[in-house]
Amino acid sequence: MFSSPKYTPLEKPWPENIDVSKQGIEVPGTRRPGQTGAWGLSTVADQPHVRVLPDIFELGLKLSTNERYLGHRPIVSKNPLKFADHYVWETYNQVDQRRRNVGSALHRYFTDGVLGGGEMPTVGIWSQNRPEWQIIDLALHAYAKVGVSLYDTLGKDSVEYIINHAHLTVIFATVQHIPNLLALKSRVPMLRMVVSIDDLSEETKQVLTSWGALQDIQVKELRDLEEYGKANRIEPLPATPEQIATLCYTSRANVLNVTALGGATGFYTGDPLRLLEDMSILKPNFFPSVPRVLNRIYQIAMQAAELPGLKGFLFRSAVEAKLKKLRETGDNTHVFWDRLVFRKIQAVLGGNIKLLISGSAPISIDVMDFLRIAFACEVVEGYGMTENCAVITRTWPGDPSCSGTVGAPQPCTEIKLVDVTAMGYTSEDKPSPRGEICVRGGQCFKGYYKDEKNTRETLDDEGWVHTGDIGEIDSFGRLRIIDRLKNIMKLSQGEYVALERIENAYDLSPLIAQIYVHGDSLRDHLVGIVVPDPIQLAPLVSKLYGKPIAPEDSTILADAIRDTRVVQAILDEMNEEAKNAGLKGFETVKKIHVTLEPFTVDNNMLTPTFKLRRRDVVAKYKDVLEQLYSEPDLAPIADLKQEISKL
Structure with missing residues (x-):
């Protein structure tokens, strides 16, 4: 998924001439034997807009009521498979109506006893990222249901475990997954309804509905639920910060960030081989990615450095000049070289990137610095876990030496390092304290569902999440990941x-x-x-x-x-x-x-x-x-x- 060219700046932009040497402070009086004190941002501003998940969509709806929100490339031919050369969009207002319809239908089914019976009103979604996935998830936020994501490539054993563990009585699924769910019925007796996210042909619907009836599972289409919800519409239910929103067996977060800014998200076709084609059509300005993809971009681009003659010379000169400027000033733009050399590399991702994010795994300093000079935009490396909503730290813009670090704590986050003496890491190490990274904040999870043992091992009595990663905090207040506690031998x-x-x-x-x-x-x-x-x-x-x-x-x-x-x-x-x-x-x-x-x-x-x-x-x-x-x-x-x- 990617954001569209519509770009809404943050209400409080980064200050000009920010002092990157002071990105975090150790709170006085919080140091204890065997650990650092609690580290946080040097200044923290309250955020008045979002208290609970439904607030995110309401904020985006207010900012961009009739603007485009969710987009996809429709299929124009199935044999051979071919996608349209454009994106089709739904507006915030259109999505608002659909989430209310889906949410009203679900709430009626749970209230009438058609669905439910577990500890929580859980609802499964088994699909790749696509507009309907987001619409269903927004409906769950608005109507106090607990979302359970089933990763699109999950095998039947994992799906069976999650259905039983989360007590799923209803699952929204793409058509290719429905036969698997019907075949599992004897091992997942609580499953009562499967909703096809895809529109079904009459023949397919008849076959699946008949098979479902034999298994005591109602098979419906998403449009059926929307029609039922429209006829039984109720207003969204009030939410509180204490409510559980999701049982998270996988993680997804970036689309919510775009929503809070009133931005638009275009979903890729689902085929990695069409990724660059999707990018060239969408022309996004925000691209959240992973090192494996970014490394490939770097490797392909750097082949130009090996070219003979003038082309190779110009590329090497451009890289050298821009790296020098970046490391001396933090400025990653250059009027001449951006136009002559790097414009072609920028075109690979659509030519409109303003923010590029790398997360989920380490990435080298050389790659990060190259991405900064090649795309001449803000390139961020972040660090986080599913257990803390995917974000603990992020690098700051204009910091010329941040590559190799994962930046400073987020406003909602405290960090401390705890000694790991077996590995030789202590809070007294010089020049920088080192130890296991522990995190505390409002974004941290409440625990592992039905797993007290792992919850106690990960989440201590003071609310600190023990990440299992080893880090050090440098003199600028930035975190660097240096080792891993888990799988140590x-x-x-x-x-x-x-x-x-x-x-x-x-x-x-x-x-x-x-x-x-x-x-x-x-x-x-x-x-x-x-x-x-x-x-x-x-x-x-x-x-x-x-x-x-x-x-x-x-x-x-x-x-x-x-x-x-x-x-x-x-x-x-x-x-x-x-x-x-x-x-x-x-x-x-x-x-x-x-x-x-x-x-x-x-x-x-x-x-x-x-x-x-x-x-x-x-x-x-x-x-x-x-x-x-x-x-x-x-x-x-x-x-x-x-x-x-x-x-």
Whole structure:
């Protein structure tokens, strides 16, 4: 999803000539043994507009009543699949009517006992991001229902668990998911209604309705609920800050930020291969993204630096000049170079970007600085978790040295660092205090539903959320993520290693699409399972084999990854990345198994939010990992040869 060119500035803009050296302060009197004091913004202003979620839409509706709000590219042909070359929009007023209709219908069903019966009036949504998803969610906010998001790529086991855990009696779903829900009925007896977000053909509707009747599940269409709600309309119900709004098995937040500003959101087609096409049509000014996408933009753009002749010279000169200006002044614009060189890169994302955000995983300093100079806009790195509404900190505009940090605390947030002595991190470390990042504020969650054990481990009695991340706070009051407490283990020689942090370091390599790093407490080194990016693997193999090989030559690449020369070349690239990331010797992966089979939700290697299911990866590759550990370690011999060559 992306925001449209309509751009509403914040009511209170960033002050001019802001002092970026004072981004946070430690509150006097809050320091305790083994931890820092509570850190927050040096100045905090109250925000009068939003107390509860329905206020967000009401604010956007007031700002942009008849302006466009939610957009999509309609399908013009199913065979072959083709989308329109434009976006179709619904206004805030139109969405307001639809959310009232959907919410009124749901409230009537729950009040009459057609739905419900659990601890809370929960409603599931199983769909990709699209306008209808947002309309349904807004209806839940307005009519005191508890939303439960089912990620679009969830497998049947995860869906079954969530339905039972959240006691879902109704689920809004796209048409491809409805047969799966009907087939699950014997294992999810509470499910009574499935609402198709898509319009159904008469034949499809008859089949699904008949099948649903056999399973004692009503199958309806979204437009059916809207008509029923329109005939039984009631006003939205008052909300209080204490009400539970969602049982969040996945996270989504950026569309609400756009809504609060009265902005418009255009949803992409759902096909990553059409992403740039969607961007060129929508021409957004706000693009929230993740490092994997931004790294690819960086890698493609930097290929221009290798061009021979005048083109390569101009590109290198432009990058050098703008980086110098950025790091000296914080200004990422340049009248000449932006027009001559970077205009073409900006066109990749539609040419109208004013705000670009990176989150969810680490991103390198080089990439962040390049994005700032290439797009000549505000480029923000943020840090957060689902448990605190996705935002803890963010970088400040005009800060020339913020790359490599995740910025200062948000106005609603307090941060403190707690000693992790086993890893050597303490609040007394110099020059900067270090420790586990703990967060407190009104945006933090109340706990894990029906999971007291994990709630007690994560949320302490004073309301601090223990993130499991290790950070340091620099002299400017900015937070830097430096390690990971979870998935920490001790190698046989006594060294502690944080496996996720090591994976994140290797993941910055263009060659590595995915990686699982494995340690054994009876061993003194790490091994890994590596999924290379075919686009980057093909030129590496071509160079080794002395002939051109395309990324599409999957059979050749599948054979190549069994070649010890190719495996060693991949490991050499990884060693360079480890050196760049400053990994210690015992933190580097010594042996790898290479596979072209990606980790996915479908093969149970990833969670719905695309995090590794470590136990499932270990189970699948158990024999491979044992084989890697049984092979002789040639690294010491190679190191010895290198040392001898220096004599």
